[in-house]
Amino acid sequence: MIKLLDKSIADKIAAGEVVESPVSIVKELIENSIDAGSKSIVIEIKKGGKTYIRVTDDGSGIPKDEVLLAFFRHATSKISEAKDLDAIGTLGFRGEALSSISAVTRLEIITKTENSKTGLKVYMEAGEVVDKSLLGCPNGTTIVIKDLFYNTPARLKFLKNDGTETGKITDLVSKLAVAFPDISFRFISNGNIIFATDGRGNRGNTIAEVFGHGDFDNLTYATEIQSKGKVELYVSKPTISRSSKRNQIFFVNGRTVDSKVIEKAIEIAYKERLFEGRFPIAFIFIETDPSLLDVNVHPNKKLVRFDDEEFIINLVASCINKAITSYDAISQASEVIKEKDLTISHEPVRYDSVSTENKESYPQVEKPISYFENTKPVEREVQTEEQIDIKKLLSTRPREDKSTSLEEENSIIETAVSKPFNVDDLKVTGEIFNSYITAVDKNNFYLIDQHAAHERIFYEKFTNAYLSDEIISQPLVLPILFNVTPELYAIKDQWVRKLASMGFSLEDFGPLTIRANEIPDFMSISEAEDFVNSFIENIESKTDFNNDVIINKLITRSCKSAVKAHDKLSMEEMVYLIKDLANCRIPFSCPHGRPIFVRFSPYDLEKMFKRV
Ligand code: ADP
Ligand code: MG
Numbered sequence: 001m002i003k004l005l006d007k008s009i010a011d012k013i014a015a016g017e018v019v020e021s022p023v024s025i026v027k028e029l030i031e032n033s034i035d036a037g038s039k040s041i042v043i044e045i046k047k048g049g050k051t052y053i054r055v056t057d058d059g060s061g062i063p064k065d066e067v068l069l070a071f072f073r074h075a076t077s078k079i080s081e082a083k084d085l086d087a088i089g090t091l092g093f094r095g096e097a098l099s100s101i102s103a104v105t106r107l108e109i110i111t112k113t114e115n116s117k118t119g120l121k122v123y124m125e126a127g128e129v130v131d132k133s134l135l136g137c138p139n140g141t142t143i144v145i146k147d148l149f150y151n152t153p154a155r156l157k158f159l160k161n162d163g164t165e166t167g168k169i170t171d172l173v174s175k176l177a178v179a180f181p182d183i184s185f186r187f188i189s190n191g192n193i194i195f196a197t198d199g200r201g202n203r204g205n206t207i208a209e210v211f212g213h214g215d216f217d218n219l220t221y222a223t224e225i226q227s228k229g230k231v232e233l234y235v236s237k238p239t240i241s242r243s244s245k246r247n248q249i250f251f252v253n254g255r256t257v258d259s260k261v262i263e264k265a266i267e268i269a270y271k272e273r274l275f276e277g278r279f280p281i282a283f284i285f286i287e288t289d290p291s292l293l294d295v296n297v298h299p300n301k302k303l304v305r306f307d308d309e310e311f312i313i314n315l316v317a318s319c320i321n322k323a324i325t326s327y328d329a330i331s332q333a334s335e336v337i338k339e340k341d342l343t344i345s346h347e348p349v350r351y352d353s354v355s356t357e358n359k360e361s362y363p364q365v366e367k368p369i370s371y372f373e374n375t376k377p378v379e380r381e382v383q384t385e386e387q388i389d390i391k392k393l394l395s396t397r398p399r400e401d402k403s404t405s406l407e408e409e410n411s412i413i414e415t416a417v418s419k420p421f422n423v424d425d426l427k428v429t430g431e432i433f434n435s436y437i438t439a440v441d442k443n444n445f446y447l448i449d450q451h452a453a454h455e456r457i458f459y460e461k462f463t464n465a466y467l468s469d470e471i472i473s474q475p476l477v478l479p480i481l482f483n484v485t486p487e488l489y490a491i492k493d494q495w496v497r498k499l500a501s502m503g504f505s506l507e508d509f510g511p512l513t514i515r516a517n518e519i520p521d522f523m524s525i526s527e528a529e530d531f532v533n534s535f536i537e538n539i540e541s542k543t544d545f546n547n548d549v550i551i552n553k554l555i556t557r558s559c560k561s562a563v564k565a566h567d568k569l570s571m572e573e574m575v576y577l578i579k580d581l582a583n584c585r586i587p588f589s590c591p592h593g594r595p596i597f598v599r600f601s602p603y604d605l606e607k608m609f610k611r612v
Contacts, residue, residue, distance in 0.1 A: 022049025023168040028097035033057035044188040048165025058140040061113035064120045073099040103127040111141040174210045175256040181206040222323035229288035231319045237329040241278035248282045257304040265316035275593040327421045333600045423582035434568045445600040452590040457580045459559040459591045471503035473518040480516040527562040534561035556591045
């Protein structure tokens with residue numbers, strides 16, 4: 001016999017789709033608050049949202065006679081006719097969140113519209129009204145949810161531990177707060193305020209308010225508009241990096257998305273600017289015609305597919321490039337000296353209990369092990385009041401001035417793209433320790449790592465020649481001889497051919513000996529010797545000479561070996577070196593990501609001498 005399910009069973013079934021875990025409830029409630037035009041939203045959870053979720057807003061409220069209706073399935077004020085479906089500007093529209101949520105929880109709603117003198121409070125259990133009363137309350141809506149899945153215990157056991165659920169909610173609320181900087185968000189977990197944003201519309205400030213001051217105060221801003229879209233971004237200078245991509249957050253047309261394409265653009269832009277295995281912080285906001293997108297490939301995975309991926313990669317990479325080749329993005333003495341927390345740096349742990357999956361894994365290569373133990377106290381130690389203040393003062397992004405209006409503030413931020421750094425402006429003043437060139441421009445003093453600079457120049461000359469097929473070689477009067485192992489000798493045809501494509505002409509010169517008759521024109525004999533030795537030392541029998549990534553690694557390593565440290569340079573040689581550097585594609589760091597320049601502002605120097 002076919003019969004209609006009664007409401008409570010139908011709702012419980014539907015609830016499965018909307019209510020998977022506490023984070024999905026929080027998402028629906030916040031989206032409703034945003035749709036209601038709220039200026040301020042408070043989110044409070046306990047035990048990862050399993051026992052308690054509260055969302056309070058100051059939005060439109062729900063008229064008394066519509067409150068119960070809102071809890072029916074497919075009850076929505078956001079669409080009335082099928083044709084509206086195409087023109088949806090709000091976040092939710094299926095009209096099933098409240099009915100689904102109420103079906104599996106104990107729920108209290110308090111709501112009041114502006115036109116009404118009193119508010120209405122309704123208490124429900126499993127979707128059934130238990131109590132209803134009038135009360136005095138501010139305009140807006142509060143929804144309190146207790147005891148998730150109390151009537152469907154089987155679902156309870158699919159929830160992760162409190163720390164993990166808290167982490168998921170923190171992640172969601174953080175991203176929404178950054179996506180809507182005009183709305184003030186306050187997020188409380190187990191009685192602790194995790195973050196609060198001021199809702200004044202300044203995105204840079206909002207990011208720091210949410211993710212913590214320090215690194216997030218010092219992101220570089222840039223924006224770019226091209227035919228098919230616009231990007232605005234806040235990215236870290238290459239001095240600041242992370243061991244995972246967790247701080248790379250993307251928004252497309254206001255919604256947070258995951259995108260391999262945007263990740264790729266970041267990777268391209270930071271190539272050779274960071275050590276291997278390090279990732280920048282990046283908040284990227286793309287606006288583009290919705291018809292060029294395929295969002296919501298899956299409603300929860302929030303993947304986005306771009307019609308023109310190449311356009312997006314170019315747009316984002318070129319904008320990041322603008323940001324990190326600016327004057328502000330040159331490593332500043334005050335930051336580099338703090339390098340201690342460069343390696344360990346991550347936003348303060350603010351989850352009540354952190355699950356292991358939220359922890360960053362620290363690379364074991366850059367610092368002794370002891371740094372990685374007990375990261376929290378170390379971070380506390382280095383972030384003294386004084387240092388935070390210095391950072392604020394040195395921060396080149398205009399700070400918020402309480403007296404400026406919102407428009408003014410936005411316009412400051414719009415124009416805050418700092419001017420490009422120009423190596424040509426540097427005037428060499430001398431050298432210290434046979435290792436560091438000293439130089440000045442109009443506003444700053446610089447130390448330049450001569451070895452890193454030389455490595456960069458050598459590497460770019462090399463790769464330019466290699467890639468352009470216009471290799472100029474110089475014949476050697478006295479050939480260089482290389483002794484090789486039997487294994488290498490056996491596969492010599494492959495690597496001799498590869499080195500020939502780089503401008504070395506090599507030939508077999510008897511057992512286990514190879515002779516070089518010509519080398520690339522810009523190399524000295526000893527550089528060529530060291531280059532080839534390093535190149536062949538790193539070849540293994542399984543080396544694939546057609547794999548560009550592997551070949552590039554061999555080249556980078558060999559360039560490093562070819563360039564010698566601690567050569568004393570004459571003034572002319574230094575000036576020449578800086579000229580060469582100015583012609584480089586990436587004059588900021590050596591091919592391995594080590595910085596070439598460190599910048600001292602007059603303020604840095606005054607600070608060192610306790611003048612300020
Ligand atoms: P949807 O958001 O898809 O319309 P919901 O079940 O989430 O469906 O909400 C049903 C209706 O309840 C909404 O259309 C809206 O009119 C009203 N509503 C829900 N939450 C709020 C809120 N915080 N403020 C004002 N109205 C709300
Ligand atoms: Mg909704």
